Amino acid sequence: MKSLSVFLSLAASLMLGVVSLTACAKQTEADKSNHTYQSPGKPGPKVSINYRVSKERVAVGEAVEVYLSTSSLKQDITARLQTTDHLLLSGNSQMTFKAGSQTQQTEEQVITVIPQTEGIHLLTIYAKDLSVAYEKPIAIQIVAGSKPIQEYLEINGTLEQQDNGETVISMPAEEK
Secondary structure, eight states: OHHHHHHHHHHHHHHHHHHHHHHHHHHHHHHHHHOOOOOOOSOOOOOOOEEEESOSEEOTTOOEEEEEEOOSOSSOEEEEEEEOTTEEEESOSEEEEOOOOTTSOOOEEEEEEEEOSSEEEEEEEEEEETTOSOOEEEEEEEEESSSOHHHHSOOOOEEEEOTTSOEEEEOOOOOO
């Protein structure tokens, strides 16, 4: 008799567990369809600046014209220009693109940069609209010289084989 009551209580517990798990499973399936998660992505202004470079490769000291434009602006955009060492910027390092109607033609601004050494140089545009505090960086590559690009790339370390067979990059330490 005692084993029958233990069996019945165990069976009742199992039935209640199955019923509650079934209800939970149905609830989570409904919740999944109603609540989808979408990543907000990186924060950044919705700024788009188009650019065109007059020449892909130039000689040292040769001027390169960079044409900057925007389209369908809803707010004014400010741009701050910065160059790497040995790339001279001719003109103003600050510019503003004015918002206008969509029928208005896009405004194009021209800047000139002159590389002073062979290698890969960067012109970086930090653009933002006036409603946000953060800027969107846009980098433009200027190559000066006639060597293949691989010869201009910086090698930041040496490949070394460790005793356990693993290959690592050994980087020199820099003190500041």
